[in-house]
Amino acid sequence: MDSIPSFTDSRVLVVGDIMLDRYWYGDTGRISPEAPVPVVRIGDEERRLGGAANVALNLARIGARTRLIGVIGKDEPGAATRGLLADAGIDDDLVESSDHPTIAKLRIVSRNQQLIRLDFERSFAMDGAFDRTALVARVRAALASTDVVICSDYGKGTLADIADVIQLARAAGVPVLVDPKGRDWQRYAGASLITPNAAEFEAFVGHSAVDDGIEADSWLAEQATHTRRQLDLDALLITRSEKGMNLFAAGGDLHLPTQAREVFDVTGAGDTVIAMVGAGLGAGLSLPDAAAVANLAAGIVVGKLGTATVSPAELRQAARAQRAGDQGVVDEDVLAEWFVQARARGERIVMTNGCFDLLHPGHIAYLEAARALGDWLVVAVNDDSSVARLKGPERPLNDLAHRMQVLRGLASVDWVVPFSEDTPERLICRLLPDVLVKGGDYEVSEISGGECVINAGGEVRTLDFVPGFSTTAIVDRLRRDDDR
Incomplete structure (x- = not known):
């Protein structure tokens, strides 16, 4: 995954169990005289969308065009849920139940610690709980304007007829992603992708006798392949906490290491994962790239308290940090492709060139000044033969590999690329940086290369060197010292 796309044209339909998450915050400083429990003086209250509604919220927060279909009660929590959906810009097409309450969860939190959770719910699975025909009809009507369907199953009964939803979507050529619940996965047969966590997967296939290592990975791959065939799935994405994610698909398997730096709360992380995969597919990403975006998002959201979402800015920052870890020496073909992606992200690329034979303070100051002109700094380096032609047969003092290794270690330098000609004109005219220095x-x-850059709408700048420093002067001084 090389960049974060725009999700604004991604049209995603979410179907599933809608919940309202309520948080009561307060201080506690004493134990109740009535029972050995803390007394919490409630100060603040917060309401958040949960379950399938949280999946929809994750999508809306990154700009995807989101529609939510589910069931709520004709009650105050249901009205609050509708209000939150409207505030988030989510199109809702909800079925109301007169006999069943909106599913709500109340968490009492003190000093960032959850003391208790109270659940208010009755299963929608029983006959007459809501009009199931109306729900399926809403799905059928929405498919014409949908790129991806996400089924968020929390086992509350909204998706009792999920087989019909899957069949309708696949018949319309729309991929269906399912976040599963329970052990009866046969009802998910024919889905494009299911996204269980490791515990949910083992609950379905049985517990592995091997906890870690190559044998455990082999067991996981074998069971995943068997599950895909058994349920006629295109792919299976298993989230594995600190072990990251594993994608098993017909095109090949992929392991994505965890991106989380600190895990604070995993609540809602599964919602984020399936939402980001759906948004990525809707935006035209391949499944592996969509999974990579989901992996980045999961690494962000587990660092937040409670059900949470990520923003496009957070995703871009995480992607940039990931790319920065991969930066360094690269060939010009790879760099040319990266330039196209960076421009699509609206990033400003600065480029300079030189021999950089013996790095000195003048070079450091110059490269830092160049880097300050944009988002990325690319340094083109003369190869050994061109340095010898320009500087004489006794140069370079350090070969190309060592010169590039030193440059890539500088905080100001993002990419280093070699060239073999006496000048970098051909390379610069091919890459066309935003700023040539x-x-x-x-x-x-x-x-x-300056003329090419200017003709392409770029800028050419000259920067002063720090006086008193040059590689040639340093080499001459060393030779004079040796002659004494």
Whole structure:
């Protein structure tokens, strides 16, 4: 996954169990005289969308065009849920039940610790709980304007007819993603993808006798392949907490290591994962790339308290941090592709070039000044043969590999690319950075590749070197010292 796409054209339909999560916050400083329990003086209250509604909220927060179908009661929590959906810009097409309350969960929190959770719910699975025909009809009507369907099953009965939903969507050519619940997965047969966590998967296939290592991974792959065939699934994405995620698909298996730096609360992480996969597919990503976006998002959301979402800015920042960990020496073909992606993200690329034979304080100051002109700094480096032609047969002092290794270690340098010609004109004209930088007293018209950059709408800048430093001067001084 090279970049975060725009999700604004992604049209996702979420169907499933809708919940209202309520949080009461307060201080506690004494034990009740009535029973050995803390007394909490409630100060603040917060309401959040939960279950399938939280999946929809995750989608809306990243800009996806989101519609939610589910069941609520004709009660105050149901009205509150509708209000939160409207505030989030989510199109709701909800079925109301006169006999069953909206599913609600109340958490009492003190000093960032959850003391108790109170659940208010009755299963919608029983006959007459709501109009199931109306729910399926809503799904059928929405498919014409839907790129991806997500079924968020929390086992509360809304998706008792999920087989009909899957069949309708697949017949319309729309992929169906399912977040499963319980052990009866046969009703998910024919789905495009299901996204269990490790515990849910083992509850279905049975517990592994091996907890870790190569044998455990082999067992997981074997069971996943068997499950895909058994349920006629296109793919299976298993989330494994600190072990990351594993995607098993016909096109090949993929392991995605965890991106979480600190785990604070895993509540709602599964909602985020399936939402990001759905949004990614709707935006045109391949399944592996969509899973990579979901993995980034999961690493962010587990660092937040309670059911939470991620923003496009957070995703871009996480993706950039991931790319920064991979940055370094690269060939020009790979770099050319990366330039296209960076431009699509609206990022400003600065490029400079040189021999950088013997790095000194003048180089450091120059590269830091160049990096300050944009989001990324690319340094093109003369190979050994071109340095010898330019500087003489005794140069370079350090070979190309060592020169690039030193440059890639600098905080100011993002990418290092070699070139073999005496000037980088061909390379610069191919890559076309936003800003081309050269040090010294050059005229802009004298800078190799400058004309190409300017003609493409870019900018050419000259920066002053720090006086008193040059590789040639340092080499001459060392030679004079040796002659004494």
